Amino acid sequence: MRAYWRYFLYVVDHKLNVCIECWKEGLYLQGIVHDFSKFSPKEFVPYARKFYSTRKSEETELQWKYAWLNHQHKNKHHWEYWVVNPNSNEVLPMPEKYIIEMVCDWRSFSRKWGRLIKDPDHLTNKMMASSGLVLHPKTRQRLEEITNGSKN
Template structure:
């Protein structure tokens, strides 16, 4: 089991480094450093490690991971889900700009991880205009402006 935790730890460190690089470019030094610190918490670390790095697959592992993912979204302001007031009515609070930019840096980091070049126009297409993402209208507008200026 140690290897499962070690591999996940290395993944998180790599992800944090990639986000730090993207945040640094945007002047978000603190956000880049503290990004996803909750992934080291007991509520998230073991469930994530077991879900993605162990050979065990069962309902308990899946359920624990779902709770961990919910915890992650609700404790990290760079996730759009954090700002949702009512999912049914698609009502959300405006995201402060620094968290909105950190969210974009997080998106960019995943492409960096898998060796793909990120084009911000693709982010608008896939993420911002997605019906799956609930954003306050002001946040959506700010996000579109931010991505288009890049």
């Protein structure tokens, strides 16, 4: 039971940090509904068991992988949501509000771990440099503009 409580507190804290970042960008509704799927049993239980339980197993890991896949496919601020075919790098451009929400999600880590990540845009650059990140060229360009301080 302790694992569920600890995970609940983590999600609430994360949502608060993302909400603050989204509200700075004028994304009020998205700030409120961000990651709401993490409260669904399909995601909540496997996440809590993976990250906060002392008893882990192969089954726990498999259940978490299903939960993570569900999360990516239910939340449009995840770049994975927009990938049509990863083998051919076929990907759709992300709408502006989801690009900004994705950046707010990344920046929320800086808000939580501010001592470790002084510059939120450094985190965004680090995420963009990730070898696994598959983005439409327009999405990548817009992310670069946001990172470099251009809002338009």
